[in-house]
Amino acid sequence: MPEPLLSNADVQHPDGWLDAHWMAFSANREFKAAPRLIASAEGSYYTTTDGRRVFDGLSGLWCAGLGHAREEIVEAVGRQVATLDYSPAFQFGHPLSFELANRIVEKMPTGLNRVFYTGSGSESADTALKMARAYWRAKGQAGKTRLIGRAKGYHGVNFGGISVGGIVGNRKTFGQAVEADHLPHTQPPNGSFHKGMPPAEAPDGWKGAALADELLQLIALHDASNIAAVIVEPFSGSAGVVIPPVGYLQRLREICTAHNILLIFDEVITGFGRCGQWTGAAAFGVVPDILTAAKQITNGAQPLGIVVARQEIYDTFMEQGGPDYMLEFPHGYTYSAHPVACAAGLASLDLLERDSALQRVRELSPVFETAVHSLRTARHVADIRNYGLAAGITVAPAPGEPAKRPWQIAMDMLRKGYYVRYGGDTIQLAPPFISTEAEIQSLIAALGDSFNATA
Numbered sequence: 001m002p003e004p005l006l007s008n009a010d011v012q013h014p015d016g017w018l019d020a021h022w023m024a025f026s027a028n029r030e031f032k033a034a035p036r037l038i039a040s041a042e043g044s045y046y047t048t049t050d051g052r053r054v055f056d057g058l059s060g061l062w063c064a065g066l067g068h069a070r071e072e073i074v075e076a077v078g079r080q081v082a083t084l085d086y087s088p089a090f091q092f093g094h095p096l097s098f099e100l101a102n103r104i105v106e107k108m109p110t111g112l113n114r115v116f117y118t119g120s121g122s123e124s125a126d127t128a129l130k131m132a133r134a135y136w137r138a139k140g141q142a143g144k145t146r147l148i149g150r151a152k153g154y155h156g157v158n159f160g161g162i163s164v165g166g167i168v169g170n171r172k173t174f175g176q177a178v179e180a181d182h183l184p185h186t187q188p189p190n191g192s193f194h195k196g197m198p199p200a201e202a203p204d205g206w207k208g209a210a211l212a213d214e215l216l217q218l219i220a221l222h223d224a225s226n227i228a229a230v231i232v233e234p235f236s237g238s239a240g241v242v243i244p245p246v247g248y249l250q251r252l253r254e255i256c257t258a259h260n261i262l263l264i265f266d267e268v269i270t271g272f273g274r275c276g277q278w279t280g281a282a283a284f285g286v287v288p289d290i291l292t293a294a295k296q297i298t299n300g301a302q303p304l305g306i307v308v309a310r311q312e313i314y315d316t317f318m319e320q321g322g323p324d325y326m327l328e329f330p331h332g333y334t335y336s337a338h339p340v341a342c343a344a345g346l347a348s349l350d351l352l353e354r355d356s357a358l359q360r361v362r363e364l365s366p367v368f369e370t371a372v373h374s375l376r377t378a379r380h381v382a383d384i385r386n387y388g389l390a391a392g393i394t395v396a397p398a399p400g401e402p403a404k405r406p407w408q409i410a411m412d413m414l415r416k417g418y419y420v421r422y423g424g425d426t427i428q429l430a431p432p433f434i435s436t437e438a439e440i441q442s443l444i445a446a447l448g449d450s451f452n453a454t455a
């Protein structure tokens with residue numbers, strides 16, 4: 001039996017109690033041998049079932065930037081469950097979803113002003129891809145179906161998302177359902193240690209806009225008349241916070257516009273504050289045709305995803321003709337526009353505004369950047385990247401076991417009371433917006449010790 005990381009000694013359960021739950025994105029065998037159970041959360045800390053406090057170095061899964069159990073969100077959710085816990089999402093509405101859509105549009109880049117609701121980031125990705133295909137069909141260009149993603153991109157786990165997604169481990173088990181191509185990744189070579197936005201021109205053939213020109217090769221191969229959309233994250237989160245070089249997204253935008261291809265930004269991580277702006281689009285100065293988001297909209301307290309489209313896209317659907325009872329876009333989920341999720345979304349937006357959370361992210365980011373890059377000299381550190389309140393640290397692989405060290409480091413951190421994410425060959429950090437400077441410093445100091453303590 002491996003030594004339990006957290007004793008959970010007070011949890012008395014019969015043998016086999018953990019068996020029934022087949023856990024998501026988890027090593028079930030490892031977990032069930034040494035379970036890590038969280039009992040509660042408040043602010044930037046979890047409390048485990050054996051009463052230990054753990055700093056939330058990833059804001060949940062990049063979603064709880066405002067901290068946990070915020071009173072205003074708790075109250076809004078409770079009130080909404082008591083008032084209207086569910087409302088049919090098809091052919092019926094409730095006021096909150098319209099109110100929230102208007103509030104969301106205020107935060108979006110100019111021109112993105114029609115909000116479609118889903119229940120998650122994965123559903124938002126698949127909705128955006130279906131929307132893109134249906135848009136071209138409605139415009140009489142049904143041949144435009146091909147989708148293009150980016151190597152190392154992550155767009156959730158549904159079939160559309162894994163087809164355009166470029167994280168090999170998430171797809172190789174399941175295959176590809178939708179025909180898709182991938183742009184080469186934009187990761188700088190290990191050892192580049194870029195702070196914030198990497199420059200347009202860098203060594204080793206890794207050059208800003210020139211990387212985006214790879215899209216022209218795919219257009220030459222397939223012809224733009226067969227391509228519906230390109231989907232990218234402004235910066236790739238799950239790949240380990242990979243920030244594209246200056247000029248990359250701008251050039252993608254130019255090429256997509258010139259060839260009538262829709263540009264989709266997956267802002268499930270970058271949206272609603274983590275970049276210090278409402279969107280990655282605003283932070284990077286590029287406006288897509290369709291933008292998806294989830295996670296931080298409700299501060300993680302309720303599942304909610306959105307797909308925000310340009311008005312012309314919406315209008316194209318509305319102008320298709322046919323009887324007025326016809327569905328313009330035959331797509332949606334039982335939990336689209338869920339009233340409790342909308343209530344949590346409105347309360348979270350209120351708090352983001354009231355607490356000047358974006359301003360706080362902008363103030364804390366340089367402190368975070370300096371602290372994270374101080375790890376440069378720690379053992380096994382191969383590269384470090386950061387943007388806003390997000391950072392990825394590439395871990396040099398142990399011989400024959402490329403994924404082991406990041407896991408060991410994350411588990412060592414947990415023993416010391418810090419939660420960070422390991423993914424592929426990286427450690428990922430996304431501390432809450434409400435973190436203090438002292439908390440950031442102690443998180444990074446502990447992480448440096450964990451790197452150095454790992455064989």
Ligand code: PMP
Nearest residue numbers: 120121122154155156266268269
């Ligand atoms: N897109 C991106 C960019 C993400 O980071 C994630 C989740 N990490 C998703 C989509 C999927 O979101 P969900 O897990 O809510 O389906």
